[in-house]
Amino acid sequence: MPLTPLIIPAVRKHTATVIMAHGLGDSGAGWVDIGENWRRRQSFEEVKFIFPNAPSIPITVNMGMRMPGWYDILSFGDLRDGQDEPGILKSRDYFHSLIKEEIDAGIPSDRIVLGGFSQGGAMSIFSGITAPTKLGGIFGLSSYLLLHSKIKEFIPADSPNQDTPIFMGHGDSDPLVKPEWGQMTASFLKVAGFNVDLKMYPEKTTEPPSQIQERSAPKSLDVTVGVKNASGNEFYLLESSHVLVSPNTAYHNEKAKEFIIFITLKIFRKEVMKHLIVFLFYYCLNSSSVPHKAEDLRADECLAMFVNPSILTILVLVTAIILAPSTYITVTRSFFHTTARAISNAAYHLVSPNMTPKKTPVYFLSHGGPNIMYEVGHPVYPQLQAIGREITQKVKPRAIVVFSAHWRGEPNTIEINTAESTDLIYDFYGFPEHYYKEIYPNKGNAQVAQEVINAATASGIKTSPVRRGLDHGVWASFKVAFDPVTNPLNIPIVQVSLFDTEDPHQHYALGKAVSSLRSEGIQIIVSGMAVHNLRDLSFVMREPGKIMPYAKSFDEALRVAVEGDVEGREERMAELLKRSDARPAHPSFEHLLPIHIGAGAAGDDKGVRLWTLAEGSFSWAQYRFGDVPTA
Numbered sequence: 001m002p003l004t005p006l007i008i009p010a011v012r013k014h015t016a017t018v019i020m021a022h023g024l025g026d027s028g029a030g031w032v033d034i035g036e037n038w039r040r041r042q043s044f045e046e047v048k049f050i051f052p053n054a055p056s057i058p059i060t061v062n063m064g065m066r067m068p069g070w071y072d073i074l075s076f077g078d079l080r081d082g083q084d085e086p087g088i089l090k091s092r093d094y095f096h097s098l099i100k101e102e103i104d105a106g107i108p109s110d111r112i113v114l115g116g117f118s119q120g121g122a123m124s125i126f127s128g129i130t131a132p133t134k135l136g137g138i139f140g141l142s143s144y145l146l147l148h149s150k151i152k153e154f155i156p157a158d159s160p161n162q163d164t165p166i167f168m169g170h171g172d173s174d175p176l177v178k179p180e181w182g183q184m185t186a187s188f189l190k191v192a193g194f195n196v197d198l199k200m201y202p203e204k205t206t207e208p209p210s211q212i213q214e215r216s217a218p219k220s221l222d223v224t225v226g227v228k229n230a231s232g233n234e235f236y237l238l239e240s241s242h243v244l245v246s247p248n249t250a251y252h253n254e255k256a257k258e259f260i261i262f263i264t265l266k267i268f269r270k271e272v273m274k275h276l277i278v279f280l281f282y283y284c285l286n287s288s289s290v291p292h293k294a295e296d297l298r299a300d301e302c303l304a305m306f307v308n309p310s311i312l313t314i315l316v317l318v319t320a321i322i323l324a325p326s327t328y329i330t331v332t333r334s335f336f337h338t339t340a341r342a343i344s345n346a347a348y349h350l351v352s353p354n355m356t357p358k359k360t361p362v363y364f365l366s367h368g369g370p371n372i373m374y375e376v377g378h379p380v381y382p383q384l385q386a387i388g389r390e391i392t393q394k395v396k397p398r399a400i401v402v403f404s405a406h407w408r409g410e411p412n413t414i415e416i417n418t419a420e421s422t423d424l425i426y427d428f429y430g431f432p433e434h435y436y437k438e439i440y441p442n443k444g445n446a447q448v449a450q451e452v453i454n455a456a457t458a459s460g461i462k463t464s465p466v467r468r469g470l471d472h473g474v475w476a477s478f479k480v481a482f483d484p485v486t487n488p489l490n491i492p493i494v495q496v497s498l499f500d501t502e503d504p505h506q507h508y509a510l511g512k513a514v515s516s517l518r519s520e521g522i523q524i525i526v527s528g529m530a531v532h533n534l535r536d537l538s539f540v541m542r543e544p545g546k547i548m549p550y551a552k553s554f555d556e557a558l559r560v561a562v563e564g565d566v567e568g569r570e571e572r573m574a575e576l577l578k579r580s581d582a583r584p585a586h587p588s589f590e591h592l593l594p595i596h597i598g599a600g601a602a603g604d605d606k607g608v609r610l611w612t613l614a615e616g617s618f619s620w621a622q623y624r625f626g627d628v629p630t631a
Helices: 033-040 085-104 119-129 148-153 179-191 209-215 218-224 233-237 249-255 258-267 269-286 299-305 310-323 333-351 380-395 433-437 446-458 472-481 504-520 549-563 569-576 593-601
Strands: 003-008 016-021 047-053 056-058 066-068 112-117 137-141 166-171 196-201 295-298 328-331 362-366 399-408 413-417 462-466 493-498 522-528 607-611 622-625
Touching (some): 003 033, 016 085, 047 085, 085 112, 085 119, 112 119, 119 137, 119 166, 179 196, 362 380, 380 472, 399 446, 399 593, 446 504, 472 493, 493 593, 504 569, 522 593, 549 569, 549 593, 549 607, 569 593
Parallel strands (some): 016 047, 016 112, 112 137, 137 166, 166 196
Antiparallel strands (some): 295 328, 607 622
16 A cells, blocks of 8 residues: 655645655655745645655566555566556556545545656556546656556546646656657547647757746746746746756656646646736835835834844934934835944944954855754764854854755745744654654844845845745754754844755855855855755665765865865856766755855855765765854
8 A cells, every 4th residue: 555645735725736646766755845835935825735655566677676666667668568557556546546535625626636757647647537537637747658558448438537638748868768658648648539738848958048047037927827828837837947857867857846836837827827916016016126215114113123232222212313203204215224234233243242243154064854953973963063163152143144955935036034933844754743843942033134135135136025934954953053952042043045046156146145244243054965865865775884976976076166266166166067976966956056155155265174974875064164253
């Protein structure tokens, strides 16, 4: 029997469900970031996401070894021949049961989308067209039709999904599920009268990244979303990923996830347009190209955003009275922000003699998974503790601004948490129950967040203030570095997102933009992993002590790029993403890009690797840019 599926529940009234099935050897946990993408963007909050887990079964082509699979694979010569019919039908019944459970829970069947990747995609197509109720949509990525020679035997007499939209996406260089199998499947289904849309994606695109980024910018959404022709939904969301499938099978798995965004948009178009209108309205109001008018701010609201040591409160009140004797003060946005920043800096230097006003260094933490909180015997544990003590006892910042791999904003906009009190985000799955009860005391600070916004805006970077908790890329490693009992961090923590791109120069520029905060007593920490490949973890766990070759080679290349001369550092670090071992080391670059932000924030300061450990399919390298202030 399949294992319990992973579920990301709807956060508003549950009205729709997406079921996404993984491929051979994978698990539902490998695809949950699809649902997290929409939770992060506060979109499709009425949609429940289900990520089933296949049972572990013997796989013939894997010498009979057991691994997660929806059915046995007898040969890689032609996946359509010698198929495991009993296994396929057993999995079909399971998917039909998932659909029935949603219907029994009150979800209309035409608000349920079934899809998957590779084996999961093949099962989704087969289970979808043989389902006894009409679905909202079906999709198969790098997939093919199972039991095609006898498929008519399994389709209900009334064929309720004859007109259901079926989307198939296939890379033209897929080495496992051959492109012609996808093409033959689409042709077969079309002849049978099904509503199939097949898109083939080239291994490489000649389109400049700047054009791709421009097409996916927020201002382009009103043109692309909801349009049905070649420049429609899939054009914006799918082709912006550059490559769907390459001969590197690790990349094959990662990039296919982009398709899920498309199919969710296509099926739930009404909700897309609703969220889009809200977003565009907000975007126009906050665009740097729109002149800001004077704002009416109450004096007490202004004060609430200042750092408010008592010695400065009187000064601010007197200033307020001079500016306007009435209860309300009319000031321009730029004047208010400049004044607030000046007072904040004055407070830091005047009333915090125990804190050094010298420029803070920048730290890159390889944060690991949430289990690092408990693995006191792991070699990285004392390293994180040492960095934490160095920051609290020597650097002594007034606040921390942290960028985590687990938060991506928009392609051209970063998001900043401006809330002073939020819950932790337990953005991990399949761990013991007590992991989800962990606490980490922390506080934000609206004024520090505003300083980040001001610095980014001054460099032409768009920002979006939001209310968001700390994700595990921050709080799990901070529990080790800044233990609430033995090394408490009694200063504000403000988290900032990455861009939702894989552009190293864009993230380097972001670091440069916030670099000035270092001279104002703010500690910049960037949190990711030097090498991060979760998919290969299952393989290395079978051979204790095994280290994947890329874990060492890419780790060393990163050291050379960081520790070399400052002149040329940006280009060296950008070249890292083009190395042959880059995608094996980072199937997606979100855990690498934080160090590009850190290097940009370092300015003319040199970087040094403090410690490293290549372990399995990871590297735990820790870095510091700049010197530790002396007393």
